[in-house]
Amino acid sequence: MRKINFGVIQFPGSNCEQDCFYVVKHILKQNCSYIWHDSKSLKNLDCIIVPGGFSYGDYLRTGAIAAQSNISSKIKDFAHNGGVVIGICNGFQILTELKLLPGVLLRNKSLNFICKDVNLKVTNSNSIFTSEYSHNEILKIPIAHAEGNFFLNKSEVSEVKKFNQIIFQYVNSKGLCDIDSNPNGSIMNIAGIRNKKGNVLGLMPHPERVSENLLGGLDGKKIFQSIIKQLS
Amino acid sequence: MSKFNITIEIMPIDSVLDPQGEAIELTLKNNSKYLAANFRVGKRIEFTLESKNKTSCRNTVNDLCEKFLVNEIIEKYKIKIENEKN
Numbered sequence: 001m002r003k004i005n006f007g008v009i010q011f012p013g014s015n016c017e018q019d020c021f022y023v024v025k026h027i028l029k030q031n032c033s034y035i036w037h038d039s040k041s042l043k044n045l046d047c048i049i050v051p052g053g054f055s056y057g058d059y060l061r062t063g064a065i066a067a068q069s070n071i072s073s074k075i076k077d078f079a080h081n082g083g084v085v086i087g088i089c090n091g092f093q094i095l096t097e098l099k100l101l102p103g104v105l106l107r108n109k110s111l112n113f114i115c116k117d118v119n120l121k122v123t124n125s126n127s128i129f130t131s132e133y134s135h136n137e138i139l140k141i142p143i144a145h146a147e148g149n150f151f152l153n154k155s156e157v158s159e160v161k162k163f164n165q166i167i168f169q170y171v172n173s174k175g176l177c178d179i180d181s182n183p184n185g186s187i188m189n190i191a192g193i194r195n196k197k198g199n200v201l202g203l204m205p206h207p208e209r210v211s212e213n214l215l216g217g218l219d220g221k222k223i224f225q226s227i228i229k230q231l232s
Numbered sequence: 233m234s235k236f237n238i239t240i241e242i243m244p245i246d247s248v249l250d251p252q253g254e255a256i257e258l259t260l261k262n263n264s265k266y267l268a269a270n271f272r273v274g275k276r277i278e279f280t281l282e283s284k285n286k287t288s289c290r291n292t293v294n295d296l297c298e299k300f301l302v303n304e305i306i307e308k309y310k311i312k313i314e315n316e317k318n
Contacts (some may be wrong), residue, residue: 060301061303064300064303097303103305104303104305106248106249106306109251110251111255149249151305152305153305156305
């Protein structure tokens with residue numbers, strides 16, 4: 001099986017890029033490189049990871065300034081040409097500001113920064129990012145954010161349902177989507193969503209933090225394994 | 233070219249929950265001295281812009297808002313343009 005070429009984008013203020021790099025390069029034994037935000041090209045990548053953090057201090061709106069940087073227009077072209085892109089936490093916020101994904105991430109309903117494990121349901125296992133999971137599988141993955149309250153306007157709500165774009169939802173331990181298991185006020189308990197074409201995913205939880213047993217779980221690893229399988 | 237002073241007021245649209253406004257309101261509810269309600273919290277951005285005239289200035293500011301300063305899924309905005317006073 002050929003090795004997949006991953007690229008992890010680094011913005012000023014990114015802080016989860018080393019975790020992503022470590023999982024891809026050292027746990028999953030793939031090729032991986034860092035891409036600085038000012039880079040003129042993306043080299044020959046198969047998959048781009050836009051990591052978590054606080055790019056540009058979260059000024060203006062989360063992800064808004066990163067979305068204007070040199071590399072972001074390259075990410076947009078890459079995605080429009082069918083390249084696989086995954087945005088985690090702040091990466092998700094950046095991808096919505098780039099309009100590669102629908103919606104916006106607002107301040108958490110409670111206004112608190114929330115850092116804890118949450119239960120997630122794999123709502124759609126028929127995707128590039130979730131093919132290694134079973135349908136409705138329940139996962140435990142940590143979140144760590146202040147702006148994770150996913151918002152869609154009315155027309156976007158019907159669109160994302162129609163095109164099966166909802167990939168992960170916050171649930172209780174029995175797999176039920178209820179208010180109590182929604183940590184941030186996200187519409188329809190959405191934790192992760194893909195674009196219509198299916199090659200771009202954004203999610204608030206951090207799969208890179210649960211990709212080896214030493215760190216408390218493996219529930220996030222299959223996202224990266226799914227991508228590798230699809231691209232091999 | 234003329235220089236203009238620009239002010240943009242950005243507010244969350246009505247259908248978006250504004251937890252900051254709610255938090256302010258909730259705090260004041262515990263204080264019967266004020267009868268204030270319906271708080272919404274936004275932001276104000278000021279800058280200067282050189283442009284041919286006021287119309288072209290307004291077009292540029294609108295473009296800047298739509299592409300960068302404002303996310304129209306959740307925000308609305310008002311623009312104020314004044315000739316720079318020396």
